[in-house]
Amino acid sequence: MQTLSVDLGARSYPIQIGQGLLSKQLLPAHIKGRQVMVVSNETVAPLYLQTLLQQLDGYQVDTVILPDGEQFKDLEHVNRIFDALLEKRHNRTTTLIALGGGVVGDMTGFAAASYQRGVDFIQVPTTLLSQVDSSVGGKTGVNHPLGKNMIGAFHQPQQVLADTDVLNSLPERELSAGLAEVIKYGLIYDEAFLSWLEANMAGLRARDPEALAYAIYRSCEIKAEIVAQDERESGIRALLNLGHTFGHAIETDQGYGQWLHGEAVGAGTLMSADLSARLGWLSQADLDRVKTLLQSAGLPVVAPEAMTPERFKELMAVDKKVLDGQLRLVLLKSLGQGVVTAEFPVEKLDETLSAGAQLGQL
Amino acid sequence: MQTLSVDLGARSYPIQIGQGLLSKQLLPAHIKGRQVMVVSNETVAPLYLQTLLQQLDGYQVDTVILPDGEQFKDLEHVNRIFDALLEKRHNRTTTLIALGGGVVGDMTGFAAASYQRGVDFIQVPTTLLSQVDSSVGGKTGVNHPLGKNMIGAFHQPQQVLADTDVLNSLPERELSAGLAEVIKYGLIYDEAFLSWLEANMAGLRARDPEALAYAIYRSCEIKAEIVAQDERESGIRALLNLGHTFGHAIETDQGYGQWLHGEAVGAGTLMSADLSARLGWLSQADLDRVKTLLQSAGLPVVAPEAMTPERFKELMAVDKKVLDGQLRLVLLKSLGQGVVTAEFPVEKLDETLSAGAQLGQL
Incomplete structure (x- = not known):
């Protein structure tokens, strides 16, 4: 495993890159509270959610599974994440984990930036695009019918976990x-x-x-x-x-x-x-x-x-x-x-x- | 006029308090670009919008008039602000001005925090509550059916203009x-x-x-x-x-x-x-x-x-x-x-x- 540090002062975070990281116990070190909300989509969840959850024994773990696709990257679907957080009574110390590509990452990041005015989140990107781009740099957000990524926030993750094995299932x-x-x-x-x-x-x-x-x-x-x-x-x-x-x-x-x-x-x-x-x-x-x-x-x-x-x-x-x-x-x-x-x-x-x-x- | 400075380093801003401030030329000094979006509501706009607009000669000025009431403080109505910003092609240098009470201020502030990942905004609070509370401190956001102010951001205004004259029309x-x-x-x-x-x-x-x-x-x-x-x-x-x-x-x-x-x-x-x-x-x-x-x-x-x-x-x-x-x-x-x-x-x-x-x- 290689680790890169993104140097942003108090908001610095590590990017961990390597094979088989999803099944290693790398997440708990970056989770501050006892609640975790994993956000994924209908394509990725069947492949990797169970493996990820094995790292999260002992936490209150809830999940939101969104439909897969850029056309669902909107305020309405971010609101589904808010619904789940509130229904499961997640508080300010919760950590959101984005398990999926750039769409899941952008939406989860924006939900984390906005839920109770900001909670922690972790990126577990499962596409090459999100591993090299959208999981690095803190840009989060959703589309509007009149423009792409027009609604969002800068919000840095606590950790990015890029497992190269998951790319084997990528179309x-x-x-x-x-x-x-x-x-x-x-x-x-x-x-x-x-x-x-x-x-x-x-x-x-x-x-x-x-x-x-x-x-x-x-x-x-x-x-x-x-x-x-x-x-x-x-x-x-x-x-x-x-x-x-x-x-x-x-x-x-x-x-x-x-x-x-x-x-x-x-x-x-x-x-x-x-x-x-x-x-x-x-x-x-x-x-x-x-x-x-x-x-x-x-x-x-x-x-x-x-x-x-x-x-x-x-x-x-x-x-x-x-x-x-x-x-x-x-x-x-x-x-x-x-x-x-x-x-x-x-x-x-x-x-x-x-x-x-x-x-x-x- | 009295001026208080809220000391937050690079995000410091002045609160100006006094009689008749709405008709003085106090806004332009705090507007960086050429575009302004004034957000108000159906109760306040008929009383004070025209006076405010007289300060904004020479800018591209657009307006959004929301229905009046806490029950409209939700994502759907914030989205109306995004609609207007995009329809009128406001860019990253735009300034949003909140003319109204706490609801207008919270929604406008959240729209400003999230539009293109953050643009400037100015608070012109028209109720006692918003003058003493919600226009100071950078908390912005909306309600969710399961909880109040659960969705939002910390986003500091460029300026707060508290005109005591407007309180004469307050119920x-x-x-x-x-x-x-x-x-x-x-x-x-x-x-x-x-x-x-x-x-x-x-x-x-x-x-x-x-x-x-x-x-x-x-x-x-x-x-x-x-x-x-x-x-x-x-x-x-x-x-x-x-x-x-x-x-x-x-x-x-x-x-x-x-x-x-x-x-x-x-x-x-x-x-x-x-x-x-x-x-x-x-x-x-x-x-x-x-x-x-x-x-x-x-x-x-x-x-x-x-x-x-x-x-x-x-x-x-x-x-x-x-x-x-x-x-x-x-x-x-x-x-x-x-x-x-x-x-x-x-x-x-x-x-x-x-x-x-x-x-x-x-």
Whole structure:
């Protein structure tokens, strides 16, 4: 087992990564009270809930099983967690445990942030995406019909437990979606990691445990470094949104749950790289590397054909990356160096938005 | 105009108290962006919204008018604020302004805490209760059918603007409800202020502006001192809940909106004083002083007849003041000195809960 520490002063917490962690007694050290509420979903609970519960002998343990899918990530379903907490009389010393992917983690985290104005929670992410991204950094929240993640809180977990064994049950499509975020870390921050990913993509898709563990560790390490510098996302942390402004527009247009988050980010990442190339920051060879890597990860690289440039711009205008009416995007100054900027000619953005299926051609 | 500073480091903010503040240009100095969302209710908006809006020339100003009453303080109505923010495309630099009583303030504050994971807000409290209590200290939130204020966040305002002129339109019953909280400050913290209240209660009820301004100032000052010592309510801040554990039980039993919050706190305060007397901490004369003062403020001092001791205990067990299954109450060691304790024989609590209408007799 490897342990990374996310350094946030009084809110610091460990990320533990390795095989078989779910059946080790790692949770009790991070539970302060006697009550625990495990939140999971209908897909994950049958696979891993019993194993997890074996760690929780001697606690008052209650469970909430939510339906599986991004389309249920809303206030109504967070309210089901509040219902359970109140029905079972959980008090301020309770600990919530999120057992599932990013949706379960985001909702459980927001419930923990808001229940009695804040209680503890622990993340046990069961997808690659949530292990490398959504369980690190304290962002929690739910969607609104008019925008993704528009309602939420910053709330840090007490512990993140990333068991690589659980990835063996992950559908192919979700593995690829997680790899989109892994690739992102290389693109914005670390060209050496990008090269490692190019060399190891086949192994990652074959679920080689060593390769997965390294990819998770390095991704979390990069994210932890960035979050520690900017917990509340006023500056550098925005780099983590590479591909997300375009990606959120795709998800909103298609309705949550049609495209996986990571898939939309994959297509959005190529759009960001394309715009960076149009600005002269990336060469054609750089752009081809990005495209090849995304495709080798099994990701879609082209937005839905029906999405016009106008539709993209309409949806991007309510994205959180808009400050005072100006559209700010994460672009690439070079491979391994992201930048947050509103300094680009709108015609170049239009060219990228109009490129459509051409983007996918090498 | 008097200005108090609530000292919370980077989250410090001023409370401005005086006559006619609503029509002075005091808001713009505390608004960082160009967008403002004013949240008010159907009772207050017709009286004061236009005056307030005159301060906001040059901003994008949108409004949400909620129905008036504690029964609407729920997630569904907070969601109406989110709807308006998203429909009008408010971004992270927006400022929410709460124009109304505690319900509007709590809901607006929670919406501000949760919208895009946290935006600025300003409190313009229009009731005595919210001027002396709910606009100070950063507690925000909504009710759940199973418990009051169970969903929320700590989120500090940028500014609190307490205009004493608006109290002239306040119904008698609501003025009394506000006085319950004013009396609380004397009881838990400052016997001299308690004596001042005994001497000035008639003037306060006649809405003498000088008397009101002093009562608001001293109440906010005491609350600010306590909150500054314990922002997240892990210790001394719990003193501010004098009467609230009993009071919340009354409100929950009766259904929100039947008893005013301050009325329930008034009856709850006398129950706390009664239990303190049964423990030998207050004399009969002390208890009579508390009773007389509450009655002179126009407050009910007896819980609804139909509420049995069993019903009280059932409802109090989900109150936030329960730590690890043990009921903690705010009691009075003496007049002017509150204490948070779980150290009392349960028979004494039963005696207080069984006393019923006798409590109201001098």
